[in-house]
Every structure is written in C-alpha cells, then in structure tokens.
Amino acid sequence: MPENTAPTGTADVPHIEFRDVVKKFGDNTVLDNLNFTVSKGERVTLIGPSGSGKTTILRLVMTLEELSGGYIHIGGTPLQYQEQGGKRVRISDKRRRRTTTGIGMVFQHFNLFPNMTVMENIVEAPINVMGLKKAEAEAKAEALLDKVGMGWKKDARPNELSGGQQQRIAIARALAMDPEILLLDEVTSALDPELVGEVLAVLKDIAAETDISMLIVTHEMQFARDVSDRVMMFDQGSVIEEGLPDKIFSEPENQRTQDFLRAVL
Amino acid sequence: MNPNSSWWDWDHAAAVLPSLLLDGFKITVLATVLGTLIALVLGLIVAIIRRSSPPLINAPVTWVVEFIRMTPLVVQLVFANLVLSQYINSTLAIGICVLGVHYTTYMAEVYRAGIDSVPTGQWEAATALSLPRVRTWRAVVIPQAIRNTLPALGNYAISMFKETPFFVVIYIPELVRVAQNYGSHNFRYTEAITLAGLIFLAASYPTSLLIRRLEKKLA
Numbered sequence: 477m478p479e480n481t482a483p484t485g486t487a488d489v490p491h492i493e494f495r496d497v498v499k500k501f502g503d504n505t506v507l508d509n510l511n512f513t514v515s516k517g518e519r520v521t522l523i524g525p526s527g528s529g530k531t532t533i534l535r536l537v538m539t540l541e542e543l544s545g546g547y548i549h550i551g552g553t554p555l556q557y558q559e560q561g562g563k564r565v566r567i568s569d570k571r572r573r574r575t576t577t578g579i580g581m582v583f584q585h586f587n588l589f590p591n592m593t594v595m596e597n598i599v600e601a602p603i604n605v606m607g608l609k610k611a612e613a614e615a616k617a618e619a620l621l622d623k624v625g626m627g628w629k630k631d632a633r634p635n636e637l638s639g640g641q642q643q644r645i646a647i648a649r650a651l652a653m654d655p656e657i658l659l660l661d662e663v664t665s666a667l668d669p670e671l672v673g674e675v676l677a678v679l680k681d682i683a684a685e686t687d688i689s690m691l692i693v694t695h696e697m698q699f700a701r702d703v704s705d706r707v708m709m710f711d712q713g714s715v716i717e718e719g720l721p722d723k724i725f726s727e728p729e730n731q732r733t734q735d736f737l738r739a740v741l
Numbered sequence: 742m743n744p745n746s747s748w749w750d751w752d753h754a755a756a757v758l759p760s761l762l763l764d765g766f767k768i769t770v771l772a773t774v775l776g777t778l779i780a781l782v783l784g785l786i787v788a789i790i791r792r793s794s795p796p797l798i799n800a801p802v803t804w805v806v807e808f809i810r811m812t813p814l815v816v817q818l819v820f821a822n823l824v825l826s827q828y829i830n831s832t833l834a835i836g837i838c839v840l841g842v843h844y845t846t847y848m849a850e851v852y853r854a855g856i857d858s859v860p861t862g863q864w865e866a867a868t869a870l871s872l873p874r875v876r877t878w879r880a881v882v883i884p885q886a887i888r889n890t891l892p893a894l895g896n897y898a899i900s901m902f903k904e905t906p907f908f909v910v911i912y913i914p915e916l917v918r919v920a921q922n923y924g925s926h927n928f929r930y931t932e933a934i935t936l937a938g939l940i941f942l943a944a945s946y947p948t949s950l951l952i953r954r955l956e957k958k959l960a
Contacts, residue, residue, distance in 0.1 A: 583866065
C-alpha cells in the first residue's frame with residue numbers, strides 16, 4: 477500500500493539541506509558548491525538575474541534534474557545520492573519517489589494534464605500515490621478547489637480555462653498531496669498581468685493558513701516581501717546576500733543586489 | 742463479332758461477384774482487422790520499449806524492427822510460411838501474423854513520434870506528483886500520444902487493407918486470389934479482377950474520408 481512516508485524536518489534537522497551541491501549542464505557550471513538550508517515551515521525566496529540557477533535549485537529538489545556533485549537532504553533523508561563507504565551512491569528512482577511524495581511543485585506553465593478534467597487532475601496522485609479511495613480524494617479535491625475559487629469548474633478541461641484559472645488548479649493539485657514542502661517556480665511569469673493577482677492571493681492565503689515549507693522563485697518582489705521569512709540573492713550560481721525580506725529589499729548591502737533590485741523594482 | 746470475346750461480359754461479372762464478396766472480401770477484411778489489432782498493440786509495446794528501456798533490451802528490439810521494415814512483405818510471407826507451416830496449420834493465421842508484425846514496425850514509429858510530441862512539462866508534472874512510472878505512461882503520456890497519432894494509425898490500417906493481395910503468394914483465398922481462381926477456371930479475368938479492384942476502392946475510399954474528418958476534428 478503506498479503511503480506518505482516522506483521525511484519531515486524537525487527543530488534541529490533542516491527540512492531542506494544543500495550540501496556542496498554542484499550542477500553542471502555540459503561544460504557550464506550552474507551551481508558551484510552551494511550550501512544552504514531551509515527550516516521546517518520556513519518560506520525562502522530566491523531572487524536574482526535569470527540564468528543564475530534559481531530554477532535549477534527547485535528542479536533539483538523535485539528530482540527533475542540530476543545532481544552533478546554534492547548532496548541534498550530532505551528532513552535528514554538523502555534525496556538523490558548518499559554517501560556509502562566513502563562513495564557517492566545514486567539512490568533508486570523508487571526511493572527518490574518515496575522522498576518526493578512530501579514535495580509539491582507548481583510550474584511556470586502549469587503543466588496540467590490536458591487529457592483529464594480539472595477534478596481528474598487533482599485526484600490522480602492522491603488515488604494512485606497516496607492510495608486514497610476515489611470518494612475521499614474527490615471530497616478533498618472539492619474542498620481544495622473551493623479554496624482556490626475554482627469549484628465551479630471541476631468538470632472543465634484545462635484548455636477551456638484561463639492561465640490564472642489553470643495555475644490555481646495546479647496549486648490545488650499540488651496541495652492535494654499534503655506536501656510538507658512546496659516549490660513555486662515563477663508561477664506568475666506566464667500569466668497575463670491582470671491574472672497575476674488572483675494567483676498570488678491564493679498563495680498568500682496558503683502561506684498564512686499552513687506551515688508548509690516553501691522555496692520560491694519569483695519576479696514579484698512585493699509578493700516575495702509579503703510571504704518570505706528569508707530572501708536569498710543569487711548570482712552566477714552562488715548566494716551573494718541573504719537576510720530578512722525587509723533588510724534585502726530596503727537596504728541591500730551587496731552592490732549586485734542593489735543593481736538587480738534597482739532594475740526590477 | 743462474337744459476344745463472348747467482348748471486353749466486358751455482365752454474365753461473368755454477376756457470376757463472380759458473390760464469391761468475391763462472400764469468400765474473398767470476408768478474408769480480406771478479417772486479415773485487415775486482426776492484422777491491425779496486432780499492429781496497434783505490438784506497435785505500442787515496441788514504442789514504449791524503445792523509449793524507456795536500457796540499451797541491452799533496446800538495441801535488439803531496434804535491430805529487429807529495422808530488419809522487418811527493410812525487407813519486403815512478400816518475402817516475409819513466403820519465408821514465414823516455409824518456416825511456420827510445419828507448426829501452424831492455417832496459412833491464413835500465418836499471413837495475418839506476418840501482416841500484423843510487419844505493420845507493427847510502422848505503427849511503432851508513429852507511436853514513437855506521438856510519445857515524443859507529449860511536452861516534457863507533462864513528464865515533469867507527473868514526477869512532481871510522484872506518480873509511478875507505469876501510471877505516468879498509462880494515465881498521462883499514452884492517452885496524449887495516441888490522440889496525436891490516430892489519423893496516421895488509421896492510414897496504415899488502410900494501407901494494410903490494400904496489401905492483403907500479397908497473400909496470393911502463400912495461396913490464401915483473399916479477394917484477388919478468388920478473382921484469379923475464377924479467371925483461370927473460366928478463362929475470363931477482366932470482370933473478376935476489375936470487380937475486385939472496385940471492391941477495394943469502395944471500401945478504402947470512404948474509410949480514408951472518415952480518417953480525414955477525424956484528422957480535422959483532432960487538429
């Protein structure tokens with residue numbers, strides 16, 4: 477019976493831990509010996525110029541990219557590789573999947589399944605991964621759809637909906653798995669400007685009502701300021717400055733942070 | 742002029758038509774339907790193997806597929822009949838299997854293109870939901886891949902229908918063979934062969950129109 481055995485963080489074990497992480501695409505080193513942690517319940521936003529490796533960090537946590545070096549631990553459990561007898565050993569896809577059941581991700585381009593209705597999109601994983609009964613999964617889905625304001629569209633197909641509506645459904649789909657960690661990858665970047673607000677409003681509610689740990693990549697600086705506990709400024713594959721949102725946005729110390737914020741604000 | 746030597750004789754046409762339809766056409770349709778089913782199922786399996794297996798399995802499958810695609814159906818029919826007729830009693834069964842396996846290799850390519858046309862984002866969403874591999878294929882990838890490939894698969898089914906006359910090389914009494922038999926017994930080929938051709942046309946043309954409509958609907 478599949479069950480949610482995803483590891484969680486505790487007071488002394490970080491929820492997400494990057495240890496000497498290296499990620500290369502061919503000869504191009506995107507992340508170079510990156511170290512950072514996210515505590516349980518913490519909301520961390522990654523900001524920085526495009527191409528600085530922010531999205532790659534989320535994709536590594538979701539196992540959409542393979543580590544080139546180093547380790548990622550989720551609640552103390554190694555995710556992609558582990559050290560065994562002084563060697564770096566790859567963890568099987570099955571074990572990786574067990575760890576990632578507690579991790580949800582919302583994508584820039586929503587990635588809803590077009591061959592399924594809204595309801596089917598949401599109950600797919602709860603039924604087939606968590607082993608919920610159909611009725612249970614649907615009741616849960618209805619509640620989530622109401623929460624994101626999309627209950628009235630549960631029988632629609634994704635291609636009948638606006639980008640903002642699709643993204644709210646993608647959020648409900650991720651939440652249906654009761655994630656301990658939520659990864660938000662530029663979730664408003666593909667939306668028409670007038671649709672950004674409805675998606676951010678939903679996310680702010682979730683941030684306020686739950687204690688899900690969040691790792692966020694966004695260009696919406698006001699949103700980052702509102703929901704984050706910590707902001708990390710990224711450039712060329714490493715963290716050049718981090719701190720409380722007020723501090724980073726109001727009085728950044730690093731010259732490159734200042735330049736970046738001046739350009740985007 | 743002797744009426745019997747005229748180009749077309751309606752008496753012969755009327756005499757051959759029932760056996761063309763009841764015997765020949767029946768076998769042609771049976772071969773097409775069963776052959777298509779074999780190719781649809783095996784083709785999908787081959788396509789999935791070629792997209793998801795380690796090289797150790799992938800390489801021999803690819804080799805066999807290429808080998809079948811690069812040799813003529815007629816040769817395969819004769820060869821399979823020589824080898825298999827000692828084990829399998831029915832030439833028709835052998836013919837249908839050869840036809841089905843031959844078209845498996847084409848349909849596998851169609852499926853493969855369909856699978857490749859499913860955006861990476863769909864695979865990533867499935868990974869993000871921790872869906873098991875098999876479930877990802879079954880619920881997400883295959884339904885989307887097949888939707889894109891239906892017209893091409895349909896066209897191959899029609900072309901299978903039109904290639905059933907190759908069965909004459911192993912003496913299966915499909916449509917053309919029945920026509921030939923009538924010709925050789927009565928020394929009149931024209932009516933029988935012409936009618937056989939018209940029957941093919943009457944069956945495949947409407948089907949191709951249907952597929953074209955399906956294509957427009959899916960686009």
